[in-house]
Amino acid sequence: MTAPALEAPPRLRVDLFSGVRVHIDDAPVPIRSAKALALLVCLVLSRTGEERRDVLAERLWSRSQSVEHQRNSLKRDLKTLIDSFRARGFDGLVGHRTSVELDLARTDCDVLEALRAAEAGYAHAALMEDAQPFARIAADCEDVDPEFTAWRDERARALSEATARALDRALMMPDLDGPRRLDLARAAFNLDRTKQPAALALMQALEEAGDISGALRVYGALYHAHLEEHDEEPGGEILQAVQRLKLRSVGDPDPGGGEGSGEAAQSGPLRLRLDVQDALRDPLLRRAALVMTDQLGRRPDWLKVTVSGRADMVLQLRRERDDRVYLQMWTVRDTSLYWTETITDFSHEELAATARRLAVIAHRPQIAATVAGKGQRQCNDAVAETFALRLLISRPDAPCPPPEPGERDSGNPVDLVDQGWIELMHGRRRSALSALRQAAALDGGAPEVVGAAALGLALLGHAEEAVRLADRLAAHPERPGLRALRGTTLAICGDRRTAALCLSDLPEDWLLPRGIGAAMADLSGDRVGALSCIAPALARLPGDAESFCDWALRALPLPDLAEPMLLRARLAELVGASAC
Structure with a gap:
């Protein structure tokens, strides 16, 4: 007679990316104490699963002046x-006389x-x-203790570097299939977006997979990360690869028909051919x-940028003798001039803004008419x-009541x-941060959810993460x-000019x-734009200007550092000037 199989002992699982989530055999384990969570993080990320009690006590309660208090607090949270x-x-966590031990063999x-993979x-x-x-490991324990934060950051850096070295070695393996190489290259680039070798490997993998616009977006991510980290643009080998992709290999000839086939163009992205002499x-x-081209390539659902093949419109860039570049956009079907502009400022910000404006104009003919003074833009x-x-x-x-607290679908x-x-x-910052990050990360999340998460993160002071989400809008x-959510987020994060552009053309009764x-426009030096933005709203304002200023400063739970952008004096001055 066969003996019955022994039941496997329960396993503990601790997920640390973007928070701390604890499960035993797939069942969630609620842990309310942030110190207890941090204690668990210390044991999971230790090399052996064992740490001395005095080390843990000092790491988690360094601000306590009493050694006895540190020991008692550790004893309480360990229990x-x-x-x-x-x-x-699960009995794999044990407290010894001088140490605490977690059975890593039964812990995932x-x-x-990620390192082992x-x-x-x-x-x-x-x-x-x-x-x-x-960088987001154990984010729920951000404010536990300065000593813990320093230890966690150092441990995360060491694990990130070890994982990056392992990925680099994996990318050098012979006979890697395409999807596996692409995944390895993407992971290596995400670990450090300032590394040119990782960016080149990912761009090459995407190019081999036929995703040219994706390869160009990788360079855009590298460009911004490198500029922020080193205060200079990237150079060297990657520029040659980018120039080849953008100016010679962006888009292949479309064998399906001739230029400007009309109906097909309207059913999909607009085909825009880039015509650059002597680039x-x-x-x-x-x-x-x-x-x-980098900016235009970020809107594949709007535009398909090509240098050859059929197109609906042609964008010409011409350099004259002076330091100016002339842009002209022509329709292919009837060779009529659709839009023109002159570039005199070659900073990245101005060129990017011009490209974004061009994308909107090319995709929305009624907006082009508005730019030319022939029409009025209609907002959905x-x-x-x-x-x-x-x-x-x-x-x-008509204030907006907050949603009622209660049971909600976490999916x-x-x-x-x-x-x-x-x-x-309600001022519960840690749980707010966790919920907003989870909402933004869920597959299938609508753009409005991303925008709401971005604004919430901005109000919590996580500017870099908020801007990254807002840019997805x-x-x-x-x-x-979506423009209201993005513009308000960027305003709180300090990007005044882009915020003013996002918020300048909204329905007139959107007062806030x-x-x-x-x-934002006024702080950027555009008093005329500021007045034109606020005047239509004031015409619909119930009450006086003073009550509007009071309400505008109370409506959002603004962080302390954001208050200067919405100073009562600034709004009151604009309201007064508009009334005149």
Whole structure:
């Protein structure tokens, strides 16, 4: 008679990317104490699973002046963990007289799995989404203790470097298939987006897969990361690869028909052919072409940029004798001039802004008419799904009540982002941060959810993360609700000019975003633009100017550092000037 198989002992799982989530045999284990979570992080990320009690006490309670208090606090939180785990059948956490030990053989952790996968020649899924995933390890324990934060950051750096070295070795393996090479290259680039070898490897893998626009977006990410880190543009071998992709190999001839086939063009992205004379020899033309093609390539659902094959429109860049570049956009069907502009400022910001404006004009003929003074742009009315947008478009006489707290679907992005805002409005920063990040990361999340998460993160002071999310909304300029979310986020994060552009053309009864847009325009030195932004809103204002200023400063839970951009004096001055 065969003996019955022994049941496997329960396993502990601790996921640390973008927070701390604890499970035993797939069942969640709620742990309310941030110190207890940090204690668990220390044991999971230790090399052996064992740490001395005095080391843990000093790391987690360094601000305490009493050694006895440190020991008692450690004993209390350790007991909390042990009791919670044993109640669920896991006995792998043990407190010894001088140390604490976690059985790593019965513990799984996504951070360590990512390292082991890289060492085995594979890319872990957590490394293929966002930049610097190791920088967000145990984000729920951000404010536990300065000593813990320093230790965690150092440990995360060491793990990130070890994973990067393993990925580099894996990329040198012979006979890698295409999808596997692409995953490894993407993971290596995400770990450090300032590394040119990683960017080149990913660009090459994407080019081999036929994704030329994706390869160019990799360079755009490298460009911004390198500029922020080193205060200079990247150079060297990668520029040759980018120039080849952008000016010679962006888009292949379309064998399906001739130029400007009309109906086909309207059913898909607009085909825009780039016509640049002497771009490889002229530095100004080359710079303009590279930046503009990079920006235009970020809207594949709008534009398909090509240098050959059929096209609906042609964009010409011409350099005259002076330091100017002339842009002309022609329709292919009837060879009529559609749009023209002169570039005199060759900074990256101005070239990028010109490209973004060009993309909107090319894709929306009615906007081109508005630019030429022949028409009036029409905004689509937004149907606000999230509390964040409802709050932005509320009025002093019709305030937006916060969503009711209660049980919400953790798999529903709208429910999750609203839960984050509930926590934010009640001042529970840590839980708000966790919910907003989870909502933004959920597959299938609508752009409005991303915008609501971005604004919430900006209000929590996580500017870099907020801007990164807000930039994902740039592909939807036809949706005023998304522009309101993006513009307000950028305003709080200090990007005044872009914020003013986003908020300048919104429905007139959207008082709060129009007021913020006016403040941004005024702070950027554009008093005329500021007045034109706020005047239509004031015409619909219930009450006096003073009550408007009061309400504008109270509506959002602004961080302390954001208050100067919405100073009562600034708004009051604009309101007074507009009234005159």
